[in-house]
Amino acid sequence: MPDQPPVMPQNIEAEQQLLGAILFSNDVLDRVNDLITPAHFYDPVHADIFAAASSRIGRGLHTDAVTLKNAMADHPGLQELGGAEYLLRLQLAAVATSAARDYAHLLHDLGLRRGLIDLGGTIADRARAMRDGVPPDDQIMQAEADLFQLATSGTPTRRFQPFVRAMTDAVEMANAAYQRDGSLSGIATGLIDLDRILGGLHDSDLLILAGRPAMGKTALATNIAFNIARRGQAEGGGTVGMFSLEMSAAQLAGRVLAGAAQVPSDAIRKGNMTQAEFQRFLYAAQDLEACPLYIDDTPALPVSQLAARARRQKRTSEGLDVLIIDYLQLVRPNKARENRVNEVAEITAGLKALAKDLNIPVVALSQLSRQVESREDKRPQLADLRESGSIEQDADVVMFVFREEYYKEREKPAEHDLQATGQWQAAMESLHGKAEVIIGKQRHGPIGTAELSFDGRFTLFGNLAKPWQGTGDAQDFR
16 A cells, blocks of 8 residues: 655644634734735635635725625635635634634744745755756755745734834944943944944944945955954954955955055065065964954855855854945846846845844945046045945945045156146145045935045055044054
8 A cells, every 4th residue: 555645734724713713804814914825824725715805805895705705706616615605604613813813823833834844855856856067055055045935934024013112222222322432333343433424333234335446345344344353242343254256265364464464465465475574474364263254255146145144154153243245246136137237126135135134234345337437536426336226225324435546646747747746746645545435325324434544555444543643653453
């Protein structure tokens, strides 16, 4: 005798009780529609009854056994169960509408269990297929994405909450700032002027850090990542995850070590270091061994896999406090769209959702369009963002890295023009070692410009000493 297929998790009586409660009192739907969809019903006829009733109630139409029978008069599955008489039995058999949410929770859990069983079979089928070009690691990532989608599809949606609860959260945020002498309520970047404007990096925010090539986007993001990770949890820092879609992990680590050891990046790359520099490099590497900075240099990641890897890191004992993506235009959409604007819109929406889901700041680097180069004033603007509509809309903060010294250096006049050369040299001296981070948008605060120091030898941004702060050197991030 052949083995009988295993019985899937189900409770037909609970489905009948919930449907009967909805037909008896349409208000019940408002109490359960954040938990239940047609997919949570095991009996397909029950799923169709729920869908039809939900549609009518959503349009403001009174729905009971009498009114619903006309809408489902031609449904073959319902006719097999008795048609209008079955709907009436459901309505009359409802025990208590007060128990409707308990039934909804039960059906919700049973639906998730069936989903897990189906997904387990799908994962097993994929593994058995052994298709060429699909490595096991990709199958694991796909399984994680599918599991997350299953989990979030059944998560109760947020409802209206009492003002007192939201007020309590606001007081806690204000208290965090007060405990830090009123300076910050978020995670400090270690760059004083930038923290002064932003108040630190705030949980659930999507921050865009944009700039033209050679402005130092990656260097600034790396400096911020190191500043946060170096302090650790105990000192107001935290664990940082960085997706480096352009540079390798080793190259990125080299930049961090160059700044920490004060050894020129070019010397490290060429191996042209003095013995003293090499010793400093090794000592810096030893000091940073325990730094909670994690790098993923997998190229061309789809946004769903990027999110799955971030969630995996969040679940580890080290956790995840800040996520940095270098850079946005190298992230792939989950599926190809008809144009690039729609693809970027999917990516930025996904990153903002990830920031809210993990409740951490997400910093995404972005390129700027070439139109910056055609203007006399090279300072970037919001309109310079590539595919700026979705990026500007989804971002809580948009920042631009700008080094005027880079452009002024390329305006060097002919040597025989002594007057122009003198003016150019004076301008270069005033701009040397300086950078700006222009805050073009901040949803919860002011816009403005943060002045930083920049040392190109070490690709290092730091705090620029102001005249009233003394004549010492600009502080670095060591």
